[in-house]
Amino acid sequence: MIYTCLDCKRFIPADIKVVGKREVVKGVFEPVTKEIPHHCTKCNDVMIAWFEKYKDVPISKLTKDDQPPCLELREHLKCLERANSLAQEILDKLNN
Numbered sequence: 108m109i110y111t112c113l114d115c116k117r118f119i120p121a122d123i124k125v126v127g128k129r130e131v132v133k134g135v136f137e138p139v140t141k142e143i144p145h146h147c148t149k150c151n152d153v154m155i156a157w158f159e160k161y162k163d164v165p166i167s168k169l170t171k172d173d174q175p176p177c178l179e180l181r182e183h184l185k186c187l188e189r190a191n192s193l194a195q196e197i198l199d200k201l202n203n
């Protein structure tokens with residue numbers, strides 16, 4: 108299975124944070140927000156370069172060599188990888 112920066116535990120999706128409020132009309136307030144773009148807490152430059160390089164490539168065309176070098180899988184994906192390898196081991200033993 109091929110993984111991208113979106114599967115990395117260091118990837119943080121874009122978000123909007125409320126940083127305050129401002130009065131529109133006396134007694135009526137609206138939130139003041141700040142947009143936080145998606146980013147990587149470990150290798151942000153690598154993530155930006157990776158997305159720029161592969162933005163037009165379908166995931167079905169990617170290979171293991173195209174995965175980001177600093178990728179750290181999220182816990183549920185680690186479990187899925189382990190389950191896949193155990194299932195493959197069982198199939199290999201059954202086929203022999």
